[in-house]
Amino acid sequence: MTEPSSRSLETARALIPRAATPGTRGEAYAPANIALCKYWGKRDEDLKLPVTGSLSISMGPLGTRMRIEPAETDALVLNNAPQSADGKAATRLFAFLDLFRPPDLRLKVDSHNTIPMAAGLASSASAFAAAVKAMDALFGWNLSNVDKSILARLGSGSACRSVFDGFVEWRRGEEADGMDSIATPLHVDWPEFRVGILTVSEAEKPVGSTEGMRRTMDTSALYQSWPEQVAIDLPAIRAAVHNRDFPTLGRVAERNALAMHATMISAWPPVLYWQPETVQALRRVHALRHAGIEVYATMDAGPNVKLLFTDSDEAAVNKTFPDLVTVRPFDKI
Numbered sequence: 001m002t003e004p005s006s007r008s009l010e011t012a013r014a015l016i017p018r019a020a021t022p023g024t025r026g027e028a029y030a031p032a033n034i035a036l037c038k039y040w041g042k043r044d045e046d047l048k049l050p051v052t053g054s055l056s057i058s059m060g061p062l063g064t065r066m067r068i069e070p071a072e073t074d075a076l077v078l079n080n081a082p083q084s085a086d087g088k089a090a091t092r093l094f095a096f097l098d099l100f101r102p103p104d105l106r107l108k109v110d111s112h113n114t115i116p117m118a119a120g121l122a123s124s125a126s127a128f129a130a131a132v133k134a135m136d137a138l139f140g141w142n143l144s145n146v147d148k149s150i151l152a153r154l155g156s157g158s159a160c161r162s163v164f165d166g167f168v169e170w171r172r173g174e175e176a177d178g179m180d181s182i183a184t185p186l187h188v189d190w191p192e193f194r195v196g197i198l199t200v201s202e203a204e205k206p207v208g209s210t211e212g213m214r215r216t217m218d219t220s221a222l223y224q225s226w227p228e229q230v231a232i233d234l235p236a237i238r239a240a241v242h243n244r245d246f247p248t249l250g251r252v253a254e255r256n257a258l259a260m261h262a263t264m265i266s267a268w269p270p271v272l273y274w275q276p277e278t279v280q281a282l283r284r285v286h287a288l289r290h291a292g293i294e295v296y297a298t299m300d301a302g303p304n305v306k307l308l309f310t311d312s313d314e315a316a317v318n319k320t321f322p323d324l325v326t327v328r329p330f331d332k333i
Contacts, residue, residue, distance in 0.1 A: 005046050008154045011178065012099040015147045016139075022070055022105065026138025030129035030162045031063035031329075032115055034195060034306050036253040036298065037234045038260045039158055039170065040226065041217050045210075048157040049181050051217075052230040053172040055237050056161045057195060060329040062115045063162070064126035068097075068134045071108035078111050096128060096155040100135050128155030129162035149183040166190075166329065167241050169234075188241050189330055194314055196307035197325040200277035209301040212264060212271045220267040229259045250296030250308045257298040264301075275303040281321075288320055 033056040041051035076083040076090040083090045097107060111130070113123050129152040136143050143151075145163055153160035160183040161168040167188050173181030207215070216223055233256040240249035264271035278299070285297045285307065293316045295309040307324065309317050318324055 007046050007177075008099055011047065011154060012151060014179075015143065015151060016100060017141050020139040020141060022101075022138050023140060025067055025069040026134040026136065027065070027067040028130050028133030028137055029063060029065045030126045030133060030159075031058040031060055031165060032123065032126045033058045033158060033161045033168065034298065035158065035161075035300065036249065036308075037230060037237050037256050038300070040260045040263070040301075041213050041223070042157065044176075044178065045214075047178040047181075048153050049178045050157060050170065050172055052227050053170055053234050054158075054161070054230075055167065055169045055186075055234060055241075056158070057167055057193070057329050058162070058165045059115075059195065059327050060165070060331055062126075062327060063113070064123060064130040065112045065114070066127070066130040066134045067110045068131070068138050069108050071106050074106050075108045076111065077109070079113060092155075093127070093131065096131060097135070099151070099154060100139075124156040125158040125162045128152050128159035131155065132159075132163070146182050146184070150179065150181070153178070153181065153183075169238065186238070186241055188244070190241070190244055191328070191330045192311045193246075193329060194307075194309050194311060194317075195327045195329060196309065196317060196321065197327065198281055198305040198307060198321055198323070199325075200281055200305060201275050201303045205273055205302050207271050207273075207301075212267075212301050215269075215271055216263050216267045218267075220263045222263045222266045226259070226263050229256065233259075246308075246310055247294060250294065253298050253308060254296040257300075261299060271301075273299075273301060273303050278303045278305060281305045284320055288317065293317065 035054050035056045037055040039050050039054035043049050043051050074094050076093060078089060115123050132148050132152045149160040149163045152163055161170050163183060164185040167186040168183050169186060170183045233252050236252045237249055282297055285295055288295050293313050295307055295313060295317050298306050307317060
């Protein structure tokens with residue numbers, strides 16, 4: 001079993017009330033999220049503190065519902081399938097839960113992902129956010145959402161954004177202990193906003209995100225310009241959200257994603273996630289825009305493409321991409 005770091009334990013203990021007794025069960029839901037201004041690179045790997053801020057949109061009904069209850073032995077059930085105790089999923093999750101539980105407390109975790117397999121959405125963000133919410137319910141801590149975002153970040157950086165719905169900004173923070181590296185919602189309701197998930201490859205990506213970030217930071221000559229790019233893009237996207245200025249939001253989000261991938265490609269060895277189908281999809285997006293359809297693309301660390309558009313262009317986008325999974329982030333769950 002992976003041991004939690006002493007600094008992570010210190011953060012958790014600073015936020016969690018002492019001497020809490022668990023109830024019979026805790027249950028919670030957290031959505032996945034897609035970054036519109038990307039998170040790429042850690043200034044502190046232990047506490048998962050980012051080099052820059054970022055801004056995301058939640059995926060509404062696509063996420064993780066988790067139930068946690070005391071048990072005789074640790075057990076993880078994922079999408080109704082029992083997981084091996086020494087498997088990657090169980091090892092990572094229970095090491096995270098060790099930050100919060102008494103040493104002698106064993107837990108059964110029943111986790112269900114509504115994220116389609118190979119959809120290109122990282123389920124770890126919603127899973128760690130749901131775990132923090134479920135533990136808060138189990139113990140009755142009544143933590144603030146800001147504190148939940150700090151704790152979720154200890155499991156996966158982008159999980160801090162999955163504590164909230166809608167548009168969420170993750171502030172970089174400046175403090176060494178990470179207590180000011182928090183996620184906050186923008187409180188903007190935009191029911192016409194759409195996110196389309198285009199799966200172009202179901203193969204496991206050859207380089208994980210953590211290794212990809214590390215290699216990019218260590219070897220890419222372009223990475224030094226990444227914080228400068230974010231310093232331009234993040235306030236532009238934030239303003240576009242508040243103004244509901246979709247063309248600006250889409251244009252800057254696409255530029256930001258391509259800039260992130262440029263830093264990866266210039267690393268050595270190159271971190272190249274794109275497949276031929278990725279390039280074909282991007283070209284179709286550009287052709288649609290040339291035809292007057294306001295659609296933009298964004299990509300995370302993988303070959304799959306996410307499309308950004310509004311309800312007025314939904315029919316045209318779906319006609320061009322018939323296999324698209326369209327998400328309405330502001331629909332009630």
